[in-house]
Amino acid sequence: MSIARSGARPLAPRDEAEREFHFTTADFKQVKQRIYDNAGISLADHKMDLVYNRLVRRIRALNVAGFKEYFKYLDNTPDEYNNFINAMTTNLTSFYRESxxxxxxxxxxxxxxxxxxxxxxxxxxxxxxxxxxxxxxxxxxxxxxxxxxxxxxxxxxxxxxxxxxxxxxxxxYPMDRIEGLSISRKKIGFLRGVGENKNNVLxxxxxxxxxxxxxxxxxxxxxxxxxxxxxxxxxxxxxxxxxxxxxxxxxxxxxxxxxxxxxxxxxxxxxxxxxxxxxxxxxxxxxxx
CATH class of the missing domain: 3.40.50.150 (Vaccinia Virus protein VP39)
Structure with a gap:
């Protein structure tokens, strides 16, 4: 689990006029506090656009009016915190990463x-x-x-x-996920899929x-x-x-x-x-x- 990271220089926050939903600095601070309280994750200030892009998908899916309404929904629906945390995390991984x-x-x-x-x-x-x-x-x-x-x-x-x-x-997993592994590791760990799964491994x-x-x-x-x-x-x-x-x-x-x-x-x-x-x-x- 990780929050998306990049070595690139952070972009300035997106112009509010470009956003589908109103998203203020106060809204961002609410997200920062909630993700810290519930998952221990500290969000840097330059992650404001990333947070907007992640959470706007939940707002659309739930058909709520905006971020303030989403926060109310979050407070009244504890199970939504799973979706909130899932939306905020990116999973960068591979077999034998840091081998x-x-x-x-x-x-x-x-x-x-x-x-x-x-x-x-x-x-x-x-x-x-x-x-x-x-x-x-x-x-x-x-x-x-x-x-x-x-x-x-x-x-x-x-x-x-x-x-x-x-x-x-x-x-x-898709076949290309194990392309970087040695033949020995492929044999030890996986079976080739057949039929509909011919491009996958198990x-x-x-x-x-x-x-x-x-x-x-x-x-x-x-x-x-x-x-x-x-x-x-x-x-x-x-x-x-x-x-x-x-x-x-x-x-x-x-x-x-x-x-x-x-x-x-x-x-x-x-x-x-x-x-x-x-x-x-x-x-x-x-x-x-």
């Missing part, structure tokens, strides 16, 4: 884990989007060459966006059975209780303020067992004390105490 994380699991972490006679591994993909991250994690376990047939493998895959979770659960059932998808707002109670061996929290914290980031990392540290692995995004850098972790390289931390 060094998966390669470390295959080549280093899992062999060491197996040497300790561990036969149960618990992993959390905390912002799984359309499922490519947790399925990549599963493929990396199989790619290690270690026989995990009789292991208890539990991969929890969560996201705040209910729409992407449906895609993830379906486990069907994640293998032996991988799908390891993964449990569910909605999770990281600012609320988490659906995970037992200690975890690996946590992926990638490209999420950049959308939170420092206080929220630190709170999130505090909670994840408590949930991660000693020796466990934390993977964050390439543009993220913890601002809190990480002395309980050993830095393993780019954006990887191993809990040591």
């Amino acid at each position: 060094h994380h998966f390669e470390y699991i295959s080549n280093v972490f899992l062999p060491q884990f197996a040497k300790n006679n561990q036969r149960k591994i618990r992993i959390w993909s905390s912002a799984c989007s359309v499922g490519e991250e947790p399925y990549s994690i599963a493929i990396s376990l199989l790619e290690s060459g270690i026989n995990i047939t009789n292991w208890q493998v539990e991969i929890y895959a969560t996201d705040i966006d209910t729409n992407v979770l449906q895609t993830a659960s379906n486990a069907v 994640v293998r059932p032996e991988i799908r059975k390891w993964i449990k998808f569910s909605q999770c707002n990281l600012m609320e109670e988490w659906p995970i209780r037992e200690p975890l061996d690996i946590i992926f929290c990638r490209n999420v914290m950049i959308y939170f303020d420092k206080e929220t980031q630190n709170r999130l990392l505090d909670r994840m540290e408590k949930l991660l067992r000693v020796g466990g692995l934390l993977c964050i995004g390439h543009s993220e850098s913890p601002s809190r004390d990480m002395s309980n972790f050993k830095i393993l390289g780019r954006t990887m931390y191993q809990k040591i105490k």
Whole structure:
């Protein structure tokens, strides 16, 4: 899950006359406060046009008169907050994105884990989007060459966006989504579609059975209780303020067992004390105490 980002210079806010619906600075501040209160996301001031373009679709779909009426509807219809959050998020993802994380699991972490006679591994993909991250994690376990047939493998895959979770659960992807993968990874992870699905691939059932998808707002109670061996929290914290980031990392540290692995995004850098972790390289931390 992420709010759309761009390296381009922000554009000036669109002229009000060009907009279909009246959208004031006060309206934008309302959106900022609501998305922060409900999802912990901090919106920069230059996101005003982006916010308008995202929410205007909901206004049209609901056939309400404008933003003020939409806010009233939101207040009176708690279930609409799912749609509000879904509308505000963009899911930029791919199989084996930031591949060094998966390669470390295959080549280093899992062999060491197996040497300790561990036969149960618990992993959390905390912002799984359309499922490519947790399925990549599963493929990396199989790619290690270690026989995990009789292991208890539990991969929890969560996201705040209910729409992407449906895609993830379906486990069907266009063929071009796996073009960048090696032949070996394609064989390990996927079956070719037939008939109407000839241009799609399906994640293998032996991988799908390891993964449990569910909605999770990281600012609320988490659906995970037992200690975890690996946590992926990638490209999420950049959308939170420092206080929220630190709170999130505090909670994840408590949930991660000693020796466990934390993977964050390439543009993220913890601002809190990480002395309980050993830095393993780019954006990887191993809990040591």
